[in-house]
Amino acid sequence: MAGVRRVIPLTLGWAEVPYSMSVYGAADDVRLREPVPALLLEVDGGWLLIDTGFNPAFVRDPALCRRFHRDTGVEVWLPAGDADPLEAELDRVGLALDRLDAVAVSHLHNDHAGGLRHFSGRQTPVHIQRRELDHGLGTHPADLEADGIIRVDFDHPRIAWQVADGDTEIAPGVTAVLTAGHTPGHQSFVVELDPSVGGGGYVFAFDAADLQENIDEERAVGGSIGVSPEATVEPIRRLKAIASARGLRLVPGHDPVAWPALTTQLGAPPARDPLRDPLPDR
Numbered sequence: 020m021a022g023v024r025r026v027i028p029l030t031l032g033w034a035e036v037p038y039s040m041s042v043y044g045a046a047d048d049v050r051l052r053e054p055v056p057a058l059l060l061e062v063d064g065g066w067l068l069i070d071t072g073f074n075p076a077f078v079r080d081p082a083l084c085r086r087f088h089r090d091t092g093v094e095v096w097l098p099a100g101d102a103d104p105l106e107a108e109l110d111r112v113g114l115a116l117d118r119l120d121a122v123a124v125s126h127l128h129n130d131h132a133g134g135l136r137h138f139s140g141r142q143t144p145v146h147i148q149r150r151e152l153d154h155g156l157g158t159h160p161a162d163l164e165a166d167g168i169i170r171v172d173f174d175h176p177r178i179a180w181q182v183a184d185g186d187t188e189i190a191p192g193v194t195a196v197l198t199a200g201h202t203p204g205h206q207s208f209v210v211e212l213d214p215s216v217g218g219g220g221y222v223f224a225f226d227a228a229d230l231q232e233n234i235d236e237e238r239a240v241g242g243s244i245g246v247s248p249e250a251t252v253e254p255i256r257r258l259k260a261i262a263s264a265r266g267l268r269l270v271p272g273h274d275p276v277a278w279p280a281l282t283t284q285l286g287a288p289p290a291r292d293p294l295r296d297p298l299p300d301r
């Protein structure tokens with residue numbers, strides 16, 4: 020069976036968030052600066068992108084920023100200028116949007132789904148869990164926004180959705196695993212490398228486990244929809260079991276240390292440093 024040839028972590032910005040947003044019960048007044056993760060995978064058949072970052076218009080435009088990011092407790096950093104963060108990161112690895120053969124989203128939070136508009140009107144399939152899409156397109160928009168889900172990020176009639184019901188192989192060597200809890204249809208990804216590049220691989224938790232400590236200490240994540248916070252530990256245990264049974268490395272989604280370290284280790288262009296380019300004033 021063919022596996023994944025190349026794994027390229029991308030960082031589509033940074034978000035400063037309360038510690039309690041990533042770890043249930045942690046301090047509200049301690050703030051963490053976390054990377055906004057995405058992944059490029061070279062698979063048999065082309066390039067697969069997983070997750071798409073923030074919609075930059077909702078961060079950079081003062082009125083839209085007030086509309087969508089006020090009172091969330093999240094401070095978003097995007098590279099200066101008016102470049103699109105997804106296109107800019109793809110550009111750094113020498114790939115244009117139209118070279119992508121498939122897209123997947125872990126879930127519909129605005130730091131993961133904000134680039135989906137790029138795929139409206141393209142043939143590119145966009146993989147998502149049915150429960151996540153049904154939740155996002157449901158009839159409770161005010162509740163969605165309170166939970167960080169911005170419907171205009173993904174409510175495009177011309178996105179070529181590929182909807183899954185549970186664990187599904189979405190490309191050779193890439194299996195989406197339903198890890199509901201953080202959101203109703205959150206999915207994580209098992210990535211198995213081709214023997215020609217040494218085999219082994221990764222389990223990318225995304226927001227099923229923001230931080231390394233969510234994994235190591237089995238601490239519940241800070242945000243959950245439809246379940247108790249404690250119920251977000253079960254998917255973490257399941258991912259740990261998959262990783263250990265197959266000898267794969269489990270990678271948290273937003274860890275300020277683990278994500279940049281993996282990026283460097285895999286030889287991808289290092290994440291841009293927000294400390295050298297401060298957060299814009301609001």
Ligand SMILES: [Zn+2]
Nearest residue numbers: 126128201226
């Ligand atoms: Zn999330």
